[in-house]
Amino acid sequence: MAENLTPPSNFVQNAIDEDLKNGKYTEGIHTRFPPEPNGYLHIGHAKSICLNFGLALANGGKCNLRFDDTNPTKEDVEYVDSIQEDVKWLGFSWEDRKFYASNYFPQLYEYAVELIRRGKAYVCDLSAEQIRAYRGTLTEPGKESPYRNRSLNENLDLFARMKQGEFPDGSHVLRAKIDMASPNITMRDPVIYRISHTSHHRTGDEWCIYPMYDFAHPLSDAIEGITHSVCTLEFEDHRPLYDWLLDSLGFDPTTRPRQIEFARLNLTNTVMSKRKLRQLVEGGYVSGWDDPRMPTISGLRRRGYTAASIRDFCERIGIAKSNSLVDVAILEHCVREDLNVNADRVMAVLHPLKVVLTNYPVGKTEHLLAENHPTRGGHHYVPFGRELYIDQADFMEDPPKKFFRLKPGGEVRLKHAYIIKCEEVVRDAAGQIQELHCTYDPESKAGGATASRKIKGTLHWVEASSALPAEVRLYDYLLTTDTDGEVADDFLSALNPKSLTVIQDALIEPAVRWTAAGTHYQFLREGYFCVDKDTTPDHLVFNQVVGLRDSWAKAQKG
Numbered sequence: 383m384a385e386n387l388t389p390p391s392n393f394v395q396n397a398i399d400e401d402l403k404n405g406k407y408t409e410g411i412h413t414r415f416p417p418e419p420n421g422y423l424h425i426g427h428a429k430s431i432c433l434n435f436g437l438a439l440a441n442g443g444k445c446n447l448r449f450d451d452t453n454p455t456k457e458d459v460e461y462v463d464s465i466q467e468d469v470k471w472l473g474f475s476w477e478d479r480k481f482y483a484s485n486y487f488p489q490l491y492e493y494a495v496e497l498i499r500r501g502k503a504y505v506c507d508l509s510a511e512q513i514r515a516y517r518g519t520l521t522e523p524g525k526e527s528p529y530r531n532r533s534l535n536e537n538l539d540l541f542a543r544m545k546q547g548e549f550p551d552g553s554h555v556l557r558a559k560i561d562m563a564s565p566n567i568t569m570r571d572p573v574i575y576r577i578s579h580t581s582h583h584r585t586g587d588e589w590c591i592y593p594m595y596d597f598a599h600p601l602s603d604a605i606e607g608i609t610h611s612v613c614t615l616e617f618e619d620h621r622p623l624y625d626w627l628l629d630s631l632g633f634d635p636t637t638r639p640r641q642i643e644f645a646r647l648n649l650t651n652t653v654m655s656k657r658k659l660r661q662l663v664e665g666g667y668v669s670g671w672d673d674p675r676m677p678t679i680s681g682l683r684r685r686g687y688t689a690a691s692i693r694d695f696c697e698r699i700g701i702a703k704s705n706s707l708v709d710v711a712i713l714e715h716c717v718r719e720d721l722n723v724n725a726d727r728v729m730a731v732l733h734p735l736k737v738v739l740t741n742y743p744v745g746k747t748e749h750l751l752a753e754n755h756p757t758r759g760g761h762h763y764v765p766f767g768r769e770l771y772i773d774q775a776d777f778m779e780d781p782p783k784k785f786f787r788l789k790p791g792g793e794v795r796l797k798h799a800y801i802i803k804c805e806e807v808v809r810d811a812a813g814q815i816q817e818l819h820c821t822y823d824p825e826s827k828a829g830g831a832t833a834s835r836k837i838k839g840t841l842h843w844v845e846a847s848s849a850l851p852a853e854v855r856l857y858d859y860l861l862t863t864d865t866d867g868e869v870a871d872d873f874l875s876a877l878n879p880k881s882l883t884v885i886q887d888a889l890i891e892p893a894v895r896w897t898a899a900g901t902h903y904q905f906l907r908e909g910y911f912c913v914d915k916d917t918t919p920d921h922l923v924f925n926q927v928v929g930l931r932d933s934w935a936k937a938q939k940g
């Protein structure tokens with residue numbers, strides 16, 4: 383990635399500028415991207431990655447990758463691996479700064495003991511249900527736990543025994559001693575450690591107590607020397623706790639990290655939460671985390687999105703302080719712009735209809751030149767012969783007035799080739815159209831006497847004997863509605879039953895014979911496609927990335 387970008391103008395950058403002006407963080411800017419390894423990253427995470435790594439790059443600072451792995455029940459190394467692959471693929475580097483919150487378990491434990499020593503934490507024996515009941519509501523203050531005023535020694539003893547595994551899950555927790563009457567419910571003596579006799583994917587059975595996110599996060603930031611801890615808006619209410627913990631443990635206010643919130647990305651027609659994405663995977667609604675319909679980074683990559691287009695998208699949408707819904711058409715616009723410049727053009731016929739050129743010599747083939755790209759140039763050969771295929775949608779027997787494709791008695795130009803005229807529609811016994819008999823104008827190819835003859839329609843086509851069979855997967859949105867059911871939580875009922883259409887018998891020109899996974903093409907008149915990982919030289923498989931029509935750009939022009 384290009385280094386030393388101009389600092390973006392956004393409120394996080396403004397906050398950084400302000401801090402630097404006030405003499406804070408003289409050691410430089412240090413951010414982090416802190417995923418929990420409980421699923422694959424999605425496009426929302428890409429926004430956070432671009433922001434955090436982007437701020438570091440723009441300010442000559444550093445950005446850490448930190449696995450926030452404090453909840454052993456849902457985490458897995460498969461996710462740790464995929465997260466690294468995705469961040470790298472997006473074009474960012476954490477250099478030698480890959481960290482795990484679980485590496486800090488010993489330090490975090492010591493910080494908890496220190497909090498107890500300072501009279502700011504206590505062991506509570508209330509059940510989870512009782513704690514909830516005691517917590518109060520938005521309008522009513524909470525009630526103090528009967529265990530709140532335990533002696534220092536009793537707290538130290540109980541916490542040590544929690545660690546030693548003397549107690550079952552749920553019997554005790556460690557809570558911060560803050561204020562049960564605080565208007566901010568987060569500050570009503572939040573739980574900071576819980577007992578869980580669960581193996582951790584990195585620390586095994588070493589621990590049976592695990593720190594809560596709200597405790598582990600600020601301290602992990604402080605341990606790593608993070609200056610700006612950028613997170614999403616739902617943590618705004620947790621910021622006082624973030625500050626309280628660091629202040630209570632005596633961290634220097636001019637160097638300790640500062641939390642800044644921004645609005646999370648929501649996209650129309652898109653499920654955007656790891657929990658729900660996991661439901662789709664586990665329920666078999668999609669083929670896996672990298673199903674090309676998934677908004678995961680691995681799904682987008684397999685679909686054919688480029689890293690550059692995703693970075694471009696994140697830059698365009700910017701960051702804000704209030705939640706909103708971004709039109710998925712903007713994301714599509716970004717990849718379309720990229721592939722328009724970078725994808726080679728080829729011809730593929732998705733729904734073949736046979737055409738026989740009755741005046742073309744039997745057994746003859748010729749090789750015509752086709753440009754790879756309208757501006758970048760480059761050429762390849764396409765074979766041409768007596769039998770061809772065009773798309774069924776490009777022929778109508780009884781067309782409306784302005785139909786400029788092929789019709790009985792009508793003429794069209796075949797791209798890179800000749801003008802043909804439809805002479806006869808041939809049907810099978812059942813009355814279905816079997817093939818078209820056409821004639822071609824031998825002088826109408828490039829350089830010929832009638833090459834510049836005015837013809838309204840130009841069609842793509844393939845030559846029958848050389849065309850390669852291909853499987854083409856077409857996609858529609860996973861959700862039929864604009865939101866992912868965040869409120870109703872019933873997103874499964876909004877799943878689009880037509881999100882995948884597989885065409886088994888498409889035909890493509892032979893130039894792509896040895897193409898491999900990840901290669902992009904524009905199929906002329908059809909859209910952008912990317913070779914799928916299921917492809918083999920004997921069975922080509924393509925994913926549709928996006929169509930050619932840009933609803934977003936069109937709407938912008940009004």
Ligand code: ATP
Pocket residue numbers: 415416417418419425426427429430612613614645646647648654655656657
């Ligand atoms: P999800 O709700 O999808 O599971 P999460 O916030 O629990 O997401 P984490 O692994 O904790 O996932 O997220 C790592 C980082 O990515 C966090 O800093 C989080 O704020 C950020 N992030 C997650 N989802 C989005 C989103 N939709 N838009 C922007 N940032 C996001």
Ligand code: MG
Pocket residue numbers: 418
């Ligand atoms: Mg999370």
